[in-house]
Amino acid sequence: MSGRCYYLADSTPAEQVKYHYNSIVYSGISNHTGVNHTSLFDMALGLRSSRQTNKVSFINKPNNIKGLYLHNTNPTPCDVLVIGGGPAGATAATLLAERGHHVILLEKARHPRFHIGESLLPANLPLLEKLGVAEAVKAIGMEKWGAEFNSPWHDHQQTYEFADAWDKSMPMAYQVRRSEFDEILIRNASAKNVSVTEGCQVQEVIFLPDAQGALVHARHDDGRLESWCPRFVLDASGRDTFLGNQLKAKQRNKKHNSTAIYAHFSSAQRNLGKKEGHISLFWFDHGWFWFIPLADGMTSVGAVTWPYYLKTRGKKSLDVFFHETIALCPQLAQRLAPAQLESAVEATGNFSYVCDHTHGDNYLLLGDAYTFIDPVFSSGVMLAMQNAFIGADAVDTCLRHPDQTATALKKFDRSMRVGPKAFSWFIYRLTNPTMRDMFMAPRNVFRAKEALLSLLAGDIFSQTPIWTSIALFKTMYYIGAVSRLKRTIHAWHLRKRNIRPVVETSAAHGDK
Numbered sequence: 001m002s003g004r005c006y007y008l009a010d011s012t013p014a015e016q017v018k019y020h021y022n023s024i025v026y027s028g029i030s031n032h033t034g035v036n037h038t039s040l041f042d043m044a045l046g047l048r049s050s051r052q053t054n055k056v057s058f059i060n061k062p063n064n065i066k067g068l069y070l071h072n073t074n075p076t077p078c079d080v081l082v083i084g085g086g087p088a089g090a091t092a093a094t095l096l097a098e099r100g101h102h103v104i105l106l107e108k109a110r111h112p113r114f115h116i117g118e119s120l121l122p123a124n125l126p127l128l129e130k131l132g133v134a135e136a137v138k139a140i141g142m143e144k145w146g147a148e149f150n151s152p153w154h155d156h157q158q159t160y161e162f163a164d165a166w167d168k169s170m171p172m173a174y175q176v177r178r179s180e181f182d183e184i185l186i187r188n189a190s191a192k193n194v195s196v197t198e199g200c201q202v203q204e205v206i207f208l209p210d211a212q213g214a215l216v217h218a219r220h221d222d223g224r225l226e227s228w229c230p231r232f233v234l235d236a237s238g239r240d241t242f243l244g245n246q247l248k249a250k251q252r253n254k255k256h257n258s259t260a261i262y263a264h265f266s267s268a269q270r271n272l273g274k275k276e277g278h279i280s281l282f283w284f285d286h287g288w289f290w291f292i293p294l295a296d297g298m299t300s301v302g303a304v305t306w307p308y309y310l311k312t313r314g315k316k317s318l319d320v321f322f323h324e325t326i327a328l329c330p331q332l333a334q335r336l337a338p339a340q341l342e343s344a345v346e347a348t349g350n351f352s353y354v355c356d357h358t359h360g361d362n363y364l365l366l367g368d369a370y371t372f373i374d375p376v377f378s379s380g381v382m383l384a385m386q387n388a389f390i391g392a393d394a395v396d397t398c399l400r401h402p403d404q405t406a407t408a409l410k411k412f413d414r415s416m417r418v419g420p421k422a423f424s425w426f427i428y429r430l431t432n433p434t435m436r437d438m439f440m441a442p443r444n445v446f447r448a449k450e451a452l453l454s455l456l457a458g459d460i461f462s463q464t465p466i467w468t469s470i471a472l473f474k475t476m477y478y479i480g481a482v483s484r485l486k487r488t489i490h491a492w493h494l495r496k497r498n499i500r501p502v503v504e505t506s507a508a509h510g511d512k
């Protein structure tokens with residue numbers, strides 16, 4: 001089984017205690033017989049009298065966590081515990097509760113809370129339908145029928161409409177305020193019998209041997225400690241990558257690196273009619289900008305830049321630096337000329353990473369908790385939710401048919417790699433002049449443009465037969481790159497320099 005975890009294990013001075021602890025915790029968790037788990041647990045530890053005061057449980061800690069664990073030794077059993085109530089966590093929790101599992105979802109924030117990532121893809125819509133929230137999202141969303149590409153090196157704007165994709169049944173998506181969108185998803189989870197606790201941060205997960213489940217320790221906003229013993233853990237903690245960090249599985253993406261600086265504006269100059277909700281992308285010397293019109297009149301604007309550029313901020317405030325950055329892109333500056341800044345400017349750094357595995361015996365990593373590459377194709381929310389659908393299937397199988405666990409997890413693992421593989425090839429090349437030329441003048445040779453549009457719509461998990469045409473698009477790219485070899489080599493060197501990691505400073509943490 002892939003994945004690493006650490007276990008309750010032999011440990012002096014508590015060897016005897018450990019023996020009882022392990023055997024009794026197993027019986028409590030594995031057969032769910034209604035055994036008085038807590039009292040057996042306490043008797044084994046001899047901690048009945050000290051439990052009320054959150055005393056010591058004797059657990060052998062991994063090397064990176066020092067000392068004895070101080071916690072309430074009264075864990076509540078459940079089938080599945082989900083860490084994080086963003087799109088991945090809320091979706092997976094809902095689906096598993098709908099199938100009759102007892103699901104606990106812990107979210108460290110309280111919804112509605114701000115989150116970046118406001119542009120959805122057409123492939124999100126069927127998932128929203130299945131969750132039963134399509135109408136609620138429609139009510140808060142700005143209709144997004146296409147995408148516009150603007151390049152200072154080309155004298156025209158290129159518009160793509162999703163209706164022209166290979167599969168014509170997915171012509172639109174939404175731009176959403178994530179505070180509203182994520183709240184819809186988490187309230188839907190509550191309504192479908194997920195036990196949701198907000199303001200509760202998971203602090204530690206201890207996996208039991210032989211895939212017998214886990215102990216999860218969390219801290220409430222008010223300082224209370226609480227523990228659960230789920231049979232399965234889903235890490236949907238987003239870019240906090242809770243398990244990725246704990247298991248030391250998170251790695252920097254050596255092929256990519258970027259940073260972002262973003263804010264909301266009112267009165268930005270928008271397109272008219274059906275094109276009002278188009279997402280616009282503007283290339284500039286240090287990366288690219290997004291321009292995302294929201295339903296309430298606000299427009300989300302962000303610059304995704306190479307890390308060195310954010311470092312040039314020095315001691316300037318983020319507001320000043322952001323306005324200076326916008327001025328470097330005249331096409332965007334023009335659309336923001338009448339606009340006013342309406343939110344704090346925020347920045348985030350070095351966000352491209354991947355964990356070295358997708359799952360272990362009794363845990364899965366979902367959405368950003370597994371990987372995040374780059375926001376350019378607005379694929380994050382769709383992939384997080386898609387991961388949750390396939391993850392829920394896998395967990396359901398593991399819990400109901402343990403003999404099929406290996407097959408279910410293998411299928412999950414394969415599916416987790418589809419999105420990053422499909423999008424990363426384009427992400428790594430999007431600032432290359434050959435790719436820019438192709439995006440600015442798409443040709444539908446062998447339906448390559450339709451296939452590209454399907455990919456941009458997120459239609460990569462269905463049976464839509466786009467892959468031969470995508471391969472052809474890639475071939476055309478390589479031919480174009482070779483035919484302008486000097487330019488290609490120069491761009492390659494530049495990119496290699498641009499993705500070098502830069503020591504993170506306050507500039508990358510949104511400090512004012």
Ligand SMILES: Cc1cc2nc3c(=O)[nH]c(=O)nc-3n(C[C@H](O)[C@H](O)[C@H](O)COP(=O)(O)OP(=O)(O)OC[C@H]3O[C@@H](n4cnc5c(N)ncnc54)[C@H](O)[C@@H]3O)c2cc1C
Pocket residue numbers: 083084085086087088089106107108109115116117118119120121200201202203236237238239240242260302348351366367368369372375377378379380381382384
């Ligand atoms: C600059 C930028 C722009 C982006 N733009 C887009 C876009 O336009 N479209 C798009 O689709 N995607 C975009 N993304 C990506 C998108 O934001 C993410 O891919 C998406 O939010 C992933 O969903 P998730 O559920 O995996 O994680 P999240 O949405 O991050 O949710 C994780 C949740 O877990 C909670 N949590 C974390 N740790 C703990 C803990 N220990 N205990 C309890 N709770 C915890 C957090 O509070 C959070 O609510 C963008 C990303 C960046 C960085």
